[in-house]
């Protein structure tokens with residue numbers, strides 16, 4: 523990939539181990555670009571690229587990726603609250619804003635909704651892309667419009683929320699879609715109540731999830747309402763199963779953790795194969811990846827009946 527000197531002067535470009543950019547602390551090298559200037563979007567879109575948010579829901583292969591890995595910078599980091607009218611207000615939010623920051627701004631302004639996502643590690647762009655959420659709400663719940671660049675297009679466009687077929691952990695747009703920002707419409711709420719609600723959610727997560735260890739959050743989507751993947755994997759007796767430096771969390775079985783920060787993507791992939799194989803053979807359940815994978819074996823996304831079990 524080649525960027526012009528002007529591009530490089532305005533937008534930092536560096537070779538980086540992606541392990542430093544993912545919460546799982548796994549991933550080989552890539553050219554990391556921070557797109558600070560919106561005017562440089564066309565030059566970037568003309569190069570092979572991948573979009574990175576907070577790296578919180580991502581497993582990157584050990585050999586890294588050849589494409590430019592792009593994070594959004596300053597031009598996409600603003601959050602602007604509109605005036606309250608009849609108990610409602612709109613919020614314009616750039617994709618580079620940390621989701622925790624958006625939640626905090628809304629709570630302070632007494633705007634309800636986003637506090638339900640408290641504790642979800644993401645940028646706003648990443649949260650939109652994955653339709654990140656909890657057991658009670660999803661990012662797309664309060665979104666009215668999104669600004670995106672669709673794969674293959676060379677300019678941004680605004681799409682109405684009603685045009686997106688968003689679903690559980692899916693934004694309804696194709697992989698490779700770049701989210702530049704969104705507009706939310708929120709109802710008035712009592713800041714103290716919203717703050718208490720956010721604190722309760724974070725406390726519940728800290729109790730039930732291994733937040734002190736590197737991970738990418740829940741590895742698998744819950745296969746059906748009332749059938750949480752974590753409970754299923756737990757019942758299969760797989761908590762604590764290890765492969766190399768990777769371990770099925772002993773706290774929450776739908777997390778694979780990297781406690782010594784020395785696990786490889788191949789270690790994680792081996793545990794994924796083990797879990798999916800057992801869930802399929804012993805329960806007839808197909809566990810679908812919730813986390814995104816880059817340059818990992820494609821078989822992780824195939825029907826588990828086609829996979830060979832790895833003994834951990």
Ligand code: EPU
Pocket residue numbers: 655656657658727730738739740741742743744750751752753754756773774775776812
């Ligand atoms: N459970 C077990 N053993 C385990 C883990 C869970 O028996 O090892 C049981 C729990 O006791 C509970 C049920 O399974 O009865 C569901 O567990 P939990 O309440 O932790 O919810 P979850 O369905 O596993 C979902 C989201 C989480 C989100 C939490 C809280 C998915 C895949 N996961 O977890 O999202 O934080 O609800 O709202 O939808 C993520 O997306 O990365 C993520 C962690």
